[in-house]
Amino acid sequence: MAPHTGQHFLQIPGPTNVPDRVLRAIAAPTIDHRGPEFAALTTEVLEAVKPVFGCSGPVVIYPSSGTGAWEAALVNTLSPGDRVLCWETGHFATLWSELAGKLGLEVDFVAGDWRHGVDPEALAERLRADRTHAIKAVMVVHNETSTGVTTRIPEVRAALDDAGHPALLLVDTVSSLGSIDYRHDEWRVDVTVTGSQKGLMLPPGLGFNAVSANALLASRTARLARSYWDWEPILLANERGYFPYTPATNLLYGLRESLRMLAEEGLAAVFARHARHAEATRRAVRTWGLELLCQDEREYSNSLTAVLLPEGHDEADLRRVILERFDMSLGAGLGKVAGRVFRIGHLGHFNDLMLAGTLGGVEMGLRLAGIPGKPGGVTEALEFLAHS
Structure with a gap:
């Protein structure tokens, strides 16, 4: 590298x-x-x-x-x-x-x-x-x-x-x-x-x-x-x-x-912050035209988002491109979903600008890796963050 x-x-x-x-x-x-x-x-x-x-x-x-x-x-x-x-x-x-x-x-x-x-x-x-x-x-x-x-x-x-x-x-x-x-x-x-x-x-x-x-x-x-x-x-x-x-x-x-x-932050505020970042991430994923692995909205995680790639595309290739070009590590697919799923962590010591940078790296990586989809996920997430 x-x-x-x-x-x-x-x-x-x-x-x-x-x-x-x-x-x-x-x-x-x-x-x-x-x-x-x-x-x-x-x-x-x-x-x-x-x-x-x-x-x-x-x-x-x-x-x-x-x-x-x-x-x-x-x-x-x-x-x-x-x-x-x-x-x-x-x-x-x-x-x-x-x-x-x-x-x-x-x-x-x-x-x-x-x-x-x-x-x-x-x-x-x-x-x-x-x-x-x-x-x-x-x-x-x-x-x-x-x-x-x-x-x-x-x-x-x-x-x-x-x-x-x-x-x-x-x-x-x-x-x-x-x-x-x-x-x-x-x-x-x-x-x-x-x-x-x-x-x-x-x-x-x-x-x-x-x-x-x-x-x-x-x-x-x-x-x-x-x-x-x-x-x-x-x-x-x-x-x-x-x-x-x-x-x-x-x-x-x-x-x-x-x-x-x-x-100091207060646990209620900590949970609300995680929920807000998770929703912004999900909005970006949907805008890109990709599918969330979780199928029940009552069960969406607020600490990470797992994303399914279209058939014929390997999450390891996407993560490699993003790591080499933008120095960002994403979660690999594990077990039964290895090769099909990448994971975006948005938990812990994290804020709006860090999420914006994360989603920007993913959106650029999707394009560079040749994964079909639509642009604008980052914009959709930023709109949500700005008005929530």
Whole structure:
């Protein structure tokens, strides 16, 4: 690649660009993780993160990726041979279900088309049919990063309630927390899983479990093997402001700063900003004559947009042209939609001018890559941004 001037546009749906304030916080000197200054940091962060989850109970923080937090949610609540119900909403739902199988769980995997979220009516039907309550947990990805589809979690909870089923509700919010409205307590989620590298505006490296009282109760009898992921020693150490192992001190500095930024803007304003940028992006896509992968407007993601290319065109070629010519990275198609779909990330530390530049790069790239369509998507998006 030829040298580029200016700033690289990282428009994948995570890891996202990290704000300067957070980078400066992370660059602070490392402190003694057994000393009083660290205890104060831990106490502050564990309390400040709760409003982002919409929870009043404990949040467990691991030095890990979101995949580690997936595993933690399972091993702390379930036993070998337990049955879990999963929905094929995309690549990450598929990976989580595969992880469950590797841990020795019995996985009921409901096939999907990668263009819709969990069907609440079909979920309720399956739960009503489970008269012996063999299903111990329902695993749902809130916002599928591979497809730009957001499952309606309140309706998932309603399906569990309507069926009178006691299964735990485990929800992945890796690409939604801090970007899309989410309410752990109100929606009675038992374990909410997320990672640091998207809406929380940090580099990768922290995994999270927000835990309900029911989940804590389940953890007392769960028999899947766990050591590093065990909630109990972490929660006990957290009471004094510490961890039972070496924590990611500098990422916790960054988390403290990113939580301050979210609080300063206000979560309602954060969610509204993401919704506005997502709608502007969708208007651009439609103007170009391209198709959104998500087919239900109730499920449009506000943190990313997945776009289908016409038959005979490869998203890898488009992304290569855009990277080489405009120094911008877009998300690749994953799994079943590899080669057909590219993804535009518009989440995290992001504003109108950054979106305008992103969509400008996409529109120029579509033309250079020879993909049929109409110009004017950027103009349509700017009109919306100017008047909304």
